[in-house]
Amino acid sequence: MSEARIGVFICKCGGEISNIVDLDSLKEYVKKIPNVVYVEKHDFLCFREGQEALKKAIREHRLNRVVVAACSPRLHEIMFKRILSEEGVNPCMLEIVSIREQCAWPYSDNPFKATEKAKNMVKTAILRVKTLEEIGEVTVPAKLSVLVVGGGIAGITAALKLADYGFQVYLVEKEATLGGKGLQLGTVFPTEDCGVCMVPYKLERHRKCLFKYVELVLTNPRIKIFTKSIVEHVEGYLGNFKVIIRKNPTYVNFEKCVACGVCEEVCPIEVPNEFDFGLSKRKAIYMPSPHTLPRTYIIDEENCNKCGECEKVCPFNAINLNEKPERIELNVGAIIVTTGFREFNPKNMYGYGIYPDIITQLMLARMLDLSGPTGGRLVRVSDGRKPTKIVMIQCVGSRDPQINPYCSNICCSIALKHARSIKERSPETDVTIVYKDIRLMGKNYEKYLMECERLGVNFVKGEVAGVKWDTRLKKFEIEVESFGNRKRLLADLIVLSTGFIPSSNAIELAKVLNVSLRRDLFFASTHPKFAPLETNVNGIFVCGAAQGPTDISETVNQALAVVSKVAKVLGKGEIKVKLSKAIVNENYCIGCRVCEISCPFNAAKVSVQGISNVVEVMCKECGICAAECPAEAMQLVNYRDEQLSEIIKGVLSS
């Protein structure tokens, strides 16, 4: 490399600096430092005249490294870098010393101190700029395809939007049908639209319907759906992931099935339908709900005895009981995780599981669903009679340090939605909500609370001390501790507003993807505020309830945000990577895997030969591996050990 020719540009900042710092003595001091070929003072470096002077000096003195002593790098760093690259100097060969913020302003009462400090800082910058290395760029081709894991609301929204942008989308769903938890809800807040019953109809008639989207997903040529599938193996990096999917047999080809129902008639096996929480019965070949999409029958592997009756009668030969699981290999540019949540199981809490009349909100949603098992009638599970007194208990399994410390965000809105719809259908039913705090976090949700109060829903603030079954009254007796008083409430149906926990295979998926989870086992994001949807692996995003319980509007927001992020990264078909990354000195590397363990972005991998390797696309230049490396083999470009020690020496010398 050619000899360093350093130019030092000192800005007066129109007197802001020059009135306090003795720039003449600073200039004389700098001149004596070796390799400095040019020092000059300028009035305003950020103005056009200053910029022109900078360009001229670089040209005339053939400068290849530049030190700018002016204001904070946060203000004009980008502009100075642009000037350097315009003049054919690598923009990394720049060091900005903020003598205004660090010297002139804080020590405005003591010019001597300010000047001494400025000298020290400029000298350190010159020492540092000498050691800087040129940083190049590499271009990595990116695949224009995206894997979406989870076919709930978030997954469907993301898949559709990505397909609109022209990406090939692979949608992987672990269940046999799309729709996720949204399918089980009767109506959805805040607009009280029907969540499911309009699914199979045409979208023109029901524009507001959420699940018109599912049909669009099914017909979109750019979206390929894998139902009953799980992600088994992932390797690679942003722009080039290799994914292996295990597609479990569905036994029914959903492209051939027309849902005529002949198979269901001949099936000899009958079991309770878990989609309706046992409120209805189903066969081993069944349709979980009349609105399932894809509109197909599915076979329950556990209960099916493979008698073959359905296979015989199917008029379209859609059933194949000998289907085997298959492995499918995909190449994708990015991965979106939308695995969602599931309801917390409040087993043995308040007598749930012992008394059939203690149910959860999701079960109540099935009952209130007009197309659900009871046709929208509210009944007691034990005797099928209409309940007269309903008590809802909030915060079951959430905001409890012993179980789940977090607030599940949406249970309050769900409870209010159900209370309102019960009151509207039968105003004589008595509904009481026992709550710790009512937390409504969305737009217009407060309206719900007011409407509930208007409709006559009772609110009791307090904690439930116990639930007893009174055999004489044939009612539940609920003891509530409210502000030091004990209240007794009677009910013949208790609804538990359970919290939400991550999807059942989130842990497994996180292991496969190498993504970290939070302590509550939801997917962790790299930064809670500024990168809420990015995981620690570059190119893997998370949205919807997989990163914490969210309502539908928030889920859709997040899905759209993730789509724009993916489109930005992959859209050009190639990814430009700046090479200011961690690099390995292979002579020193001992293959101890410390870098592999410490890298928060999984960019460092130890090869079979026992030498560490950094994937440039995944590295985010933090230097943690360099600090942890015991052999000093790992170094961060421009923050190498020798470069840092140069700064330390410079700063500490007087």
Add this chain to the structure above:
Amino acid sequence: MKEFKPLILAFLCENSAYRAIDVACMRKISYLESIRVIKVPCSGRISSTHILQAFSNGADGVIIFGCLKGGCNFVDGNLRTQFRVKKLKETLDTVGLGGDRLEMYLVGFCEAGKILKYMNDFYMKIKEIGPNPLKSKEVFK
């Protein structure tokens, strides 16, 4: 005898503490000039070697500022350094340099007042402890 003025090296994470100091200085709030500042991409970049190097180059104390817990741009760089600092303090105690000469704080990027207070307190503490014993020996220079 001349009054002892401790020379202190401060490593600032450019995502939090450096910005905070920048903003504070824009409001013309000064900090002690014998606290020398180095900007690093993440507090996780600072290895034990750098801290020891600072001591061998004559620093009387080293203070490190990282982002708040959970706020690190690189997930857990701040916590890793905090752990290293904890271990290194024990080592410094053993070799006789004194673990009190090293300190790490986690601060947010709008907590300039807190940073200045920590710096001041640390400065006073080092002043009490006295100069770095390595300075007179010049073994490492």
